Amino acid sequence: MVERLVLLVGYDGAELLDIACVTSCLDIANRIGAAPPYRVVLATPGRRTVRCDSGLRVEADEALEHFNEPMDTLVVSGGLGHERAAADPVLVGHVRRLAALARRVSSACTGATVLAQAGLLTGRRVTTHWMYADTLAARYPDVQVDADPIYIRDGEIATSGGVTSALDLTLSFIEEDHGETLARGVAMGTVAYLQRPGGQSQMSMFVSTRVSGDLLVRRIRDHVVSHLDSDLTTPALARFAGVSERHLGRLFLTHVERTPAQYVRDVRTEAAAQLALSTDLPLGAVARQCGFGSTESLRQAFLDRYGVPPSKYRASKYRRTPA
Template identity: 80%
Template sequence: MDERLVLLVAYDGAELLDIACVTSCLDIANRIGASPPYRMVLATPGKRTVRCDSGLQLQADVALERFNEPMDTLLVSGGLGHEDAAADRSLVGHVRRLSALARRVSSVCTGATVLAATGLLSGRRITTHWMYADQLAAKHPDVDVDADPIYIRDGEIATSGGVTSALDLTMSFIEEDHGEAIARGVALGTVTYLQRPAAQSQMSMFVASRLSGDLLVRRLRDHIVSHPNSDLSTPALARLAGVSERHLSRMFLTHVEQTPAQYVRGVRTEAAAHLLVSGELPLAAVARQCGFGSTESLRQAFLDRYGVPPSQYRRTQTPA
């Protein structure tokens, strides 16, 4: 193999970051020794210049309809134009055709909407931008849509969540294709983590704490995020809120879709993840600061959320 051909499909209303995260990472991989190197080709309907969400225009390399080369990776970008793209029968048909020429097929963000329209996602577990997951699931009930992970690999199909999760998906491709040393070099070049676990949630607890429409729930979530090592048991939170435990549980299930205990565990786990990669505290100290009763309970929480123990998370996620 002389090169790894990556065909990126774009359309009017594509998100520039969805494309640039991929191409920049692959370009850096080439510069630091990826062999065989990646060759990136941008395909659009009719080889037309496309206007991205930001208003900037991208000039295509090839017409989607005329491309017929075997390729390593087919990738469909997302963006606000994803619904129009998915409704374009010609575009969808050519994506389906090209998928048969690719070793792996992938999408970034709402690019999953286009892949779903091809039928390639039927019966598969996939992800997309969390804001559009319910919409995609309702339109394609044959697709198992999981809004939480930053990316999902299901056989030869790979899908990623919102926008910059394209970087994580691309890093996983680079490590798979060329090994950890090249992937680590790309991480250094892009000043990012080597690779966030695929199962990591798209929505950080520290951001999500202000998304609830209920003022009392927002205040409780802010308290939980700010005091992970406090007594955050359901009885303690109910006393703080001045409501019964049953009413507290009802509020969280309504506005957070989790029980108070589930939410607290998620916040503590994410707080521990931040401590692990930003300092050198021993695991026992991390567990104490984040409200875990023991290193074993911290370990179990990491296995449940990230699929790896905290020691491995620190080793693989700490920037070199």
């Protein structure tokens, strides 16, 4: 194999990061020794320059309708224009045609809508940006939509979640093609995890905006995040907030859609996952730092949230190598 041809499909309203996460990772891979190297081509209808969501214009390399080379990977970009792209029968028809020429087919973010419209996701388990997952599932009932993971591989089809999840998916491609060492080098070049496990949730407890509607809940949230190894039982949080336990429970169910205890457990579990991936701390120390009473309670929390014990989660080949 002389090169690995990667074809990106773009259109007006594509998300620039969906394109750049793929192209930048593959460019770095080439610079540090990918052999065979990647050749990346951006194809658009009529080879037109496309205006991305951000307003920036990106020039195309090829016309979508004229491209007919066998390729290693087809990537359909997402973006706010994904609905218009999926409603374009010419664009969708060419995506379907090109998929037959590719070893693997993938989408970034809401590009999954285009793949679904092309009939390429029927019977598949897929993901997309969490904000659009319900719409995708309702429109294509024969597609198994899971809004939570960062990316999903189902056979030769791969789909990624919101925006920068395309970086994680591309790193997984590089590791599959060239091995972990090269993929780690690309991750270091992009200052990224190598790489977040595909099953990790798109909605981090630390960046979720669902608690932003009530100042008291935000204050409690900040207290929880910064005092993981403290007493965070519901009575303790109620005393901290100066409210009754019943009122605290109502506040959390309204603004967080979890009980206080569920929220605390979720935050502690995610914090423990980050420590497990980014440090060599013994799991007992991870459990203590994150407020778990024992390694067994940590283990049960991981099984409930990630489906694997913390030791297996840490030992995964997707682990980030500490600096």
